[in-house]
Amino acid sequence: xxxxxxxxxxxxxxxxxxxxxxxxxxxxxxxxxxxxxxxxxxxxxxxxxxxxxxxxxxxxxxxxxxxxxxxxxxxxxxxxxxxxxxxxxxxxxxxxxxxxxxxxxxxxxxxxxxxxxxxxxxxxxxxxxxxxxxxxxxxxxxxxxxxxxxxxxxxxxxxxxxxxxxxxxxxxxxxxxxxxxxxxxxxxxxxxxxxxxxxxxxxxxxxxxxxxxxxxxxxxxxxxxxxxxxxxxxxxxxxxxxxxxxxxxxxxxxxxxxxxxxxxxxxxxxxxxxxxxxxxxxxxxxxxxxxxxxxx
Amino acid sequence: xxxxxxxxxxxxxxxxxxxxxxxxxxxxxxxxxxxxxxxxxxxxxxxxxxxxxxxxxxxxxxxxxxxxxxxxxxxxxxxxxxxxxxxxxxxxxxxxxxxxxxxxxxxxxxxxxxxxxxxxxxxxxxxxxxxxxxxxxxxxxxxxxxxxxxxxxxxxxxxxxxxxxxxxxxxxxxxxxxxxxxxxxxxxxxxxxxxxxxxxxxxxxxxxxxxxxxxxxxxxxxxxxxxxxxxxxxxxxxxxxxxxxxxx
Amino acid sequence: xxxxxxxxxxxxxxxxxxxxxxxxxxxxxxxxxxxxxxxxxxxxxxxxxxxxxxxxxxxxxxxxxxxxxxxxxxxxxxxxxxxxxxxxxxxxxxxxxxxxxxxxxxxxxxxxxxxxxxxxxxxxxxxxxxxxxxxxxxxxxxxxxxxxxxxxxxxxxxxxxxxxxxxxxxxxxxxxxxxxxxxxxxxxxxxxxxxxxxxxxxxxxxxxxxxxxxxxxxxxxxxxxxx
Numbered sequence: 001x002x003x004x005x006x007x008x009x010x011x012x013x014x015x016x017x018x019x020x021x022x023x024x025x026x027x028x029x030x031x032x033x034x035x036x037x038x039x040x041x042x043x044x045x046x047x048x049x050x051x052x053x054x055x056x057x058x059x060x061x062x063x064x065x066x067x068x069x070x071x072x073x074x075x076x077x078x079x080x081x082x083x084x085x086x087x088x089x090x091x092x093x094x095x096x097x098x099x100x101x102x103x104x105x106x107x108x109x110x111x112x113x114x115x116x117x118x119x120x121x122x123x124x125x126x127x128x129x130x131x132x133x134x135x136x137x138x139x140x141x142x143x144x145x146x147x148x149x150x151x152x153x154x155x156x157x158x159x160x161x162x163x164x165x166x167x168x169x170x171x172x173x174x175x176x177x178x179x180x181x182x183x184x185x186x187x188x189x190x191x192x193x194x195x196x197x198x199x200x201x202x203x204x205x206x207x208x209x210x211x212x213x214x215x216x217x218x219x220x221x222x223x224x225x226x227x228x229x230x231x232x233x234x235x236x237x238x239x240x241x242x243x244x245x246x247x248x249x250x251x252x253x254x255x256x257x258x259x260x261x262x263x264x265x266x267x268x269x270x271x272x273x274x275x276x277x278x279x280x281x282x283x284x285x286x287x288x289x290x291x292x293x294x295x296x
Numbered sequence: 297x298x299x300x301x302x303x304x305x306x307x308x309x310x311x312x313x314x315x316x317x318x319x320x321x322x323x324x325x326x327x328x329x330x331x332x333x334x335x336x337x338x339x340x341x342x343x344x345x346x347x348x349x350x351x352x353x354x355x356x357x358x359x360x361x362x363x364x365x366x367x368x369x370x371x372x373x374x375x376x377x378x379x380x381x382x383x384x385x386x387x388x389x390x391x392x393x394x395x396x397x398x399x400x401x402x403x404x405x406x407x408x409x410x411x412x413x414x415x416x417x418x419x420x421x422x423x424x425x426x427x428x429x430x431x432x433x434x435x436x437x438x439x440x441x442x443x444x445x446x447x448x449x450x451x452x453x454x455x456x457x458x459x460x461x462x463x464x465x466x467x468x469x470x471x472x473x474x475x476x477x478x479x480x481x482x483x484x485x486x487x488x489x490x491x492x493x494x495x496x497x498x499x500x501x502x503x504x505x506x507x508x509x510x511x512x513x514x515x516x517x518x519x520x521x522x523x524x525x526x527x528x529x530x531x532x533x534x535x536x537x538x539x540x541x542x543x544x
Numbered sequence: 545x546x547x548x549x550x551x552x553x554x555x556x557x558x559x560x561x562x563x564x565x566x567x568x569x570x571x572x573x574x575x576x577x578x579x580x581x582x583x584x585x586x587x588x589x590x591x592x593x594x595x596x597x598x599x600x601x602x603x604x605x606x607x608x609x610x611x612x613x614x615x616x617x618x619x620x621x622x623x624x625x626x627x628x629x630x631x632x633x634x635x636x637x638x639x640x641x642x643x644x645x646x647x648x649x650x651x652x653x654x655x656x657x658x659x660x661x662x663x664x665x666x667x668x669x670x671x672x673x674x675x676x677x678x679x680x681x682x683x684x685x686x687x688x689x690x691x692x693x694x695x696x697x698x699x700x701x702x703x704x705x706x707x708x709x710x711x712x713x714x715x716x717x718x719x720x721x722x723x724x725x726x727x728x729x730x731x732x733x734x735x736x737x738x739x740x741x742x743x744x745x746x747x748x749x750x751x752x753x754x755x756x757x758x759x760x761x762x763x764x765x766x767x768x769x770x771x
Contacts, residue, residue: 052389053541063299069538071394075302085386087318088575098317101310102391104300125576148299320584321575325567327587341726342739345719349687350698350749351663353719356689358739360726367563374564416591418728423594425725429601437692437724451731458730484557492550502553515734 001028003149003181004049008058011044011205018044019205022058026181026198033192033213034185035280036202042185043081045202046153049183050079062149073149078103080142081153082135086126092137093122096144103145107178111144114170118163131158139167143174152184156191168195190277199276203284216276221256224249225269233264241282253282307392311401316408318387322375326368326413330420333367337424356437359428361421365455368417372463376406380470380537389542399534406463414456450515457522458509464529471533474540621683621748625667625770630683630752639695639749642680644705651678651708651755653763658714664701666712666751668763669770678710679754685747690724695747697722703751712751 004026011019019041026032036042047053048060051067051074060067067073086095096115100106115122118136129137135158142150156164172195175182186192189199199216201209211219220240223230227250230242238255245251253274261271274282340357347353378384379402388398429436473479494501509525512518574580621637624630655666664682680703686693699715726732726739755761 051394054539069394069396071302071304071307071392071397072299074394075307075392076299083386084390085383086390087387089320089577089580090318091577094317094577098314099391101314102307104302317577320577320580321571322567323584324574324580325570327583328570329563329567340723344689344740344744346687346689346744346746348663349695349744349746350684351658351701351715351717352698353717354687354689354694354698354722354744355719356722356724358724358726360739361728362726362739365728365730370560370563371567373560374567377564378568416587419591419595421728422598423591426594426597426601428723428725432723434721434723435697437690437694437722447731447734450734451728454730454733455728487557488550488553491553495550510729511733513733513736518733 005061010057029179031182032198033196040202041205076148078147082157105146114140222272312404315405333364369462372459373466376463376466377470410460461526464526468529639682639684650760655764656713668753674756684749687747688745
């Protein structure tokens with residue numbers, strides 16, 4: 001069953017096109033990573049899915065319903081980001097109690113344990129928390145609500161490395177115990193890679209890739225060799241990235257599918273695997289070349 | 297994965313309870329505003345005087361909680377506007393909601409706030425009178441017409457509904473402003489311009505509008521006028537806000 | 545004219561704006577649920593207490609509305625003065641009367657104003673029915689406001705007699721302040737009460753001096769003769 005279906009989704013924000021012609025589906029009980037650079041449209045997409053924003057055109061369905069202004073979708077969805085604001089008159093404990101009232105599947109025990117584990121003070125106010133602590137608290141709300149569709153938009157903003165690790169671990173364990181559809185947006189894929197089943201890569205508001213993570217890991221291959229040879233060899237192949245790495249030596253990343261790797265090796269080129277995170281970076285490079293070109 | 301079906305009524309109920317707790321800080325401004333109004337009332341709500349009765353001049357100060365009630369109505373107006381602002385909308389769109397439930401629970405919240413603030417406004421009249429009687433050494437004329445309980449209740453209900461009606465004005469204006477920030481300028485201009493134009497046709501237009509509500513001496517007609525006005529404003533607000541995006 | 549009707553609206557809008565920022569500020573500095581709850585509880589307790597105290601106040605023992613004299617038909621003292629029928633007016637209109645024995649055929653009447661200026665006219669009448677006596681009567685008809693005769697609270701002139709001289713001294717001018725409680729406007733609209741009722745129903749007052757006929761008078765010029 002598909003939890004999310006998008007067909008030709010478009011969203012204009014004050015004349016700027018935030019999403020253009022986006023089509024994809026997300027299956028039930030999967031963890032999908034929404035990857036893209038800043039401004040790729042990740043947040044816009046997620047807010048449309050959560051029913052906060054209205055699409056400009058195209059079709060979007062969550063649980064087979066149009067999400068905007070939809071109570072059913074809202075009841076089964078939680079959207080967690082670092083902008084979450086809670087009423088100042090409620091203490092952290094009271095916020096968790098209120099959340100329990102609203103979310104039918106709320107796991108109070110888990111919330112309490114995480115709350116204690118991350119040593120929150122029950123009487124504290126949300127707005128007085130540090131950035132990382134806020135994100136951690138929001139993450140607890142997201143986990144404990146056990147919504148059929150749980151959306152994390154840059155959930156680890158401000159968290160230190162240890163807390164991040166804890167968070168991903170907690171997310172995975174709770175997911176195994178209570179499967180649901182989770183979308184995590186992030187710009188560092190390497191951090192969430194182990195968690196994900198699928199990756200949806202956005203570039204400039206449109207879909208760049210939507211693949212299972214295993215296929216992504218095997219999607220491209222890196223070739224290093226003498227510049228002329230590499231240039232010639234990749235001439236009619238799908239090239240994601242080339243870079244001069246030294247005198248007369250070039251590194252190129254090409255789509256792995258249909259590449260005769262043995263052939264390449266025989267020609268004296270070195271083949272290396274490319275991490276999925278790097279693939280995403282190369283795929284969404286705005287310009288050919290990189291930051292170095294700016295200084296040329 | 298199990299999906300939860302929710303009923304509108306249930307969500308509205310949950311949200312209303314949530315808002316009463318979450319917007320508790322709004323009552324701190326109510327208390328301060330009512331105390332401020334009480335302070336203004338210590339000089340008397342009205343005075344009348346004459347310079348010569350025998351060898352004396354006579355000044356009579358009239359005390360009532362009128363100013364407190366007027367300030368409370370303004371508080372209702374302000375509170376309703378605040379509810380429509382981004383900060384408060386974000387607080388509520390954290391949890392299960394859509395615009396309809398959000399509007400309905402806001403209206404319920406405003407009604408609860410009107411009941412509370414209306415009662416405290418009327419009771420503050422007694423506080424004022426006790427203060428005047430106990431701490432000031434004026435000659436005491438009399439306690440006004442001691443109205444019967446039925447009249448007291450009608451007055452209390454009317455006070456509550458006045459606050460509610462003014463909160464409906466605020467809610468409508470606040471909602472319109474959410475459409476576009478331009479309305480922060482447009483709304484006062486329209487109000488002032490409207491009054492200006494209307495008063496060219498009929499000088500007493502403000503007085504006429506005021507007496508339509510405040511001089512209606514039939515309790516049930518007054519009730520109908522107030523509730524209808526509030527109802528129209530709230531309905532318009534619901535209609536407008538149904539297309540608003542949140543958590544920008 | 546029209547600008548006059550717009551001005552209050554502008555002032556009201558400015559006032560609302562100020563109050564808006566003010567309450568936003570209050571809500572920011574006092575946003576802890578616990579504090580607000582404590583504040584609310586004390587406020588409600590004070591109000592309930594005040595209400596209870598109000599109903600226990602000895603309000604009924606205070607001045608009771610006195611309307612035994614119908615203001616509409618109350619006689620004008622000057623009317624009676626002109627008709628020389630002052631002795632027929634209701635005795636309730638006599639605030640105070642003085643009576644002094646004289647054993648001389650000379651009488652001086654001396655008058656001292658207060659600094660406000662004379663408020664109560666003085667009339668002197670020579671009458672046949674007095675013998676070796678001089679009478680001063682302070683007539684005052686009621687001044688009603690809010691149904692209460694406030695004239696009862698006003699000061700009296702100081703009149704005494706010694707060595708053939710009747711001295712009338714006005715008391716110092718003083719503004720008497722009264723307070724009265726009104727119900728709130730949402731109640732008044734149903735009872736027909738007004739915050740400020742019609743105002744004062746003014747009575748009048750005069751000092752009437754009776755002296756025996758044929759006495760030798762030496763009086764201050766402020767004192768009028770009754771012909």
